[in-house]
Amino acid sequence: MSTAGWEPLALRAAHPGGHGHHPGSSATALPAEVLAWLPAVVTLVLLVGAYAVGLVRRRGALGRPWSGWRTAAWCAGALLLAVAVSPPLVSTAHADPAGHMVQHLLLGMYAPLGLVLAAPVTLLLGAASPAWRRRTARLLGSRPVHVLSHPVTAGLLTSGGLAVLYLTSLYAASLHRPWLHALVSVHFVASGCLFASAVAGPDPVPRRPSTATRAVVLVLTAAAHAVLAKWLYAHAGTLPPGAGHTPAATERAAQWMYYGGDVAEVLLACALFAGWRRARRHGARRTGRAGPGGPGPAPSHSTRTDRSTGSRAARTAGHSAASTPTRAATASITPTCPAGTTSSVMPSSSNT
Amino acid sequence: MTAPGRPPLERRRSVLVAAMIGVGVMAAVDEIVFHQLLGWHSFYDRSTPAVGLVSDGLLHAAELVLIVAGFFLFADLRHRHVLAPRSAWAGAFLGLGGFQLFDGVVDHKVLRVHQIRYDVDLLPYDLAWNGAALVLLAVGVVLAVRSRHEGAAAGSAPAP
Numbered sequence: 436m437s438t439a440g441w442e443p444l445a446l447r448a449a450h451p452g453g454h455g456h457h458p459g460s461s462a463t464a465l466p467a468e469v470l471a472w473l474p475a476v477v478t479l480v481l482l483v484g485a486y487a488v489g490l491v492r493r494r495g496a497l498g499r500p501w502s503g504w505r506t507a508a509w510c511a512g513a514l515l516l517a518v519a520v521s522p523p524l525v526s527t528a529h530a531d532p533a534g535h536m537v538q539h540l541l542l543g544m545y546a547p548l549g550l551v552l553a554a555p556v557t558l559l560l561g562a563a564s565p566a567w568r569r570r571t572a573r574l575l576g577s578r579p580v581h582v583l584s585h586p587v588t589a590g591l592l593t594s595g596g597l598a599v600l601y602l603t604s605l606y607a608a609s610l611h612r613p614w615l616h617a618l619v620s621v622h623f624v625a626s627g628c629l630f631a632s633a634v635a636g637p638d639p640v641p642r643r644p645s646t647a648t649r650a651v652v653l654v655l656t657a658a659a660h661a662v663l664a665k666w667l668y669a670h671a672g673t674l675p676p677g678a679g680h681t682p683a684a685t686e687r688a689a690q691w692m693y694y695g696g697d698v699a700e701v702l703l704a705c706a707l708f709a710g711w712r713r714a715r716r717h718g719a720r721r722t723g724r725a726g727p728g729g730p731g732p733a734p735s736h737s738t739r740t741d742r743s744t745g746s747r748a749a750r751t752a753g754h755s756a757a758s759t760p761t762r763a764a765t766a767s768i769t770p771t772c773p774a775g776t777t778s779s780v781m782p783s784s785s786n787t
Numbered sequence: 788m789t790a791p792g793r794p795p796l797e798r799r800r801s802v803l804v805a806a807m808i809g810v811g812v813m814a815a816v817d818e819i820v821f822h823q824l825l826g827w828h829s830f831y832d833r834s835t836p837a838v839g840l841v842s843d844g845l846l847h848a849a850e851l852v853l854i855v856a857g858f859f860l861f862a863d864l865r866h867r868h869v870l871a872p873r874s875a876w877a878g879a880f881l882g883l884g885g886f887q888l889f890d891g892v893v894d895h896k897v898l899r900v901h902q903i904r905y906d907v908d909l910l911p912y913d914l915a916w917n918g919a920a921l922v923l924l925a926v927g928v929v930l931a932v933r934s935r936h937e938g939a940a941a942g943s944a945p946a947p
Contacts, residue, residue: 650856654848662844669840697851704852708859715863 512549547627607677796938802878809882811854884923
């Protein structure tokens with residue numbers, strides 16, 4: 436990157452109107468405007484770096500290709516997180532509740548969707564040493580994790596968190612306390628990842644509820660989101676208590692919340708049913724019951740393999756072989772999760 | 788069911804899946820045309836009671852998942868060569884009309900979530916709305932009756 440891009444920022448920082456005060460360190464200290472990018476850059480570098488390390492280690496351990504779609508999903512999720520904490524959006528969020536809402540949508544819905552579709556746990560299991568793989572698998576199969584990662588729990592955590600934020604004075608408090616705002620943001624990201632993963636994640640989940648159950652939880656959670664958005668709209672004059680926004684601004688924020696939530700719901704539903712279709716085509720015979728469609732013959736298997744017999748057959752064989760260590764490590768982690776479920780995020784993963 | 792050759796058409800499922808899509812499409816048309824383009828309905832009618840608000844939120848969320856699920860199930864039927872196309876058309880019209888009628892009667896009148904248009908005499912609008920719903924439903928019923936033997940060469944379809 437050329438230094439010319441940084442120059443206006445530095446000039447602005449030197450201007451008396453700028454809010455960066457660094458007494459004593461005039462030349463060496465970074466201007467506040469550059470420092471403000473730190474969270475975004477650190478987020479992006481850490482996330483993408485960690486994933487890259489995982490990819491390299493996994494290749495060393497298993498020697499099999501990884502879906503390019505998953506990597507792309509991870510990068511998109513990391514980028515959305517970085518955008519959400521980047522100075523332009525942060526300053527918009529300070530000035531306008533609609534900007535705040537966009538930030539929350541990115542943190543709580545869109546970034547988590549990308550991160551979850553990247554199957555980070557599968558990558559971790561493939562990259563870790565056998566001992567760590569066993570430990571991770573045992574942790575994933577443990578009761579607290581099972582309860583926490585159940586769609587109902589995850590749905591309550593996301594929508595409950597939203598309700599607490601907008602219906603209590605937490606929102607107003609977080610406006611003036613950066614640490615509290617950071618905490619709220621972390622909750623958004625964590626609960627969003629938990630929910631996306633519980634509903635539609637490609638990662639292995641022990642004793643995962645059926646597709647129908649997950650669809651119902653998705654509907655209920657999205658409904659709670661929509662109702663909360665309209666409630667905010669309806670009580671725009673009073674509602675984030677103590678926030679002091681104009682009713683028109685809150686109404687706009689509520690509409691962002693409503694329609695932004697719709698798009699996220701549709702994306703999650705697509706991911707959920709794409710997973711259902713994959714499970715049905717790959718391993719319906721083994722699980723017996725693949726989704727709301729109930730039992731059904733899956734003659735697609737043959738038509739699928741004879742299109743590109745070589746690579747696909749090799750991939751399939753590789754997959755079942757690869758999932759054996761995991762399965763051996765934890766008997767409980769795989770029964771509800773056929774090899775197909777852990778195979779790829781997008782149907783067209785054959786490009787790798 | 789266990790015929791080794793072509794699998795039998797899944798008529799009932801074709802109707803159901805197409806109806807899911809029909810419901811979702813009509814809900815989307817309502818949202819896009821009347822809420823967004825014409826601006827007849829408001830985003831939120833302040834006289835909406837809380838129960839209407841909750842039911843509306845549930846319905847809205849369910850529609851979106853319904854249309855996505857419908858398309859995936861439809862693709863699955865086609866993929867397995869068991870789609871009964873004429874029955875599916877019947878289901879689509881039943882879904883379109885059914886949602887329109889539900890919206891016109893339950894949402895607009897019973898729960899009073901919102902009205903079709905504001906500051907006008909509602910009667911012609913209500914009549915047109917629900918009349919259109921009945922026409923769509925009638926088309927669906929006719930198509931369903933005419934396609935009732937679709938794919939039932941073995942004569943196993945229970946006629947309604």
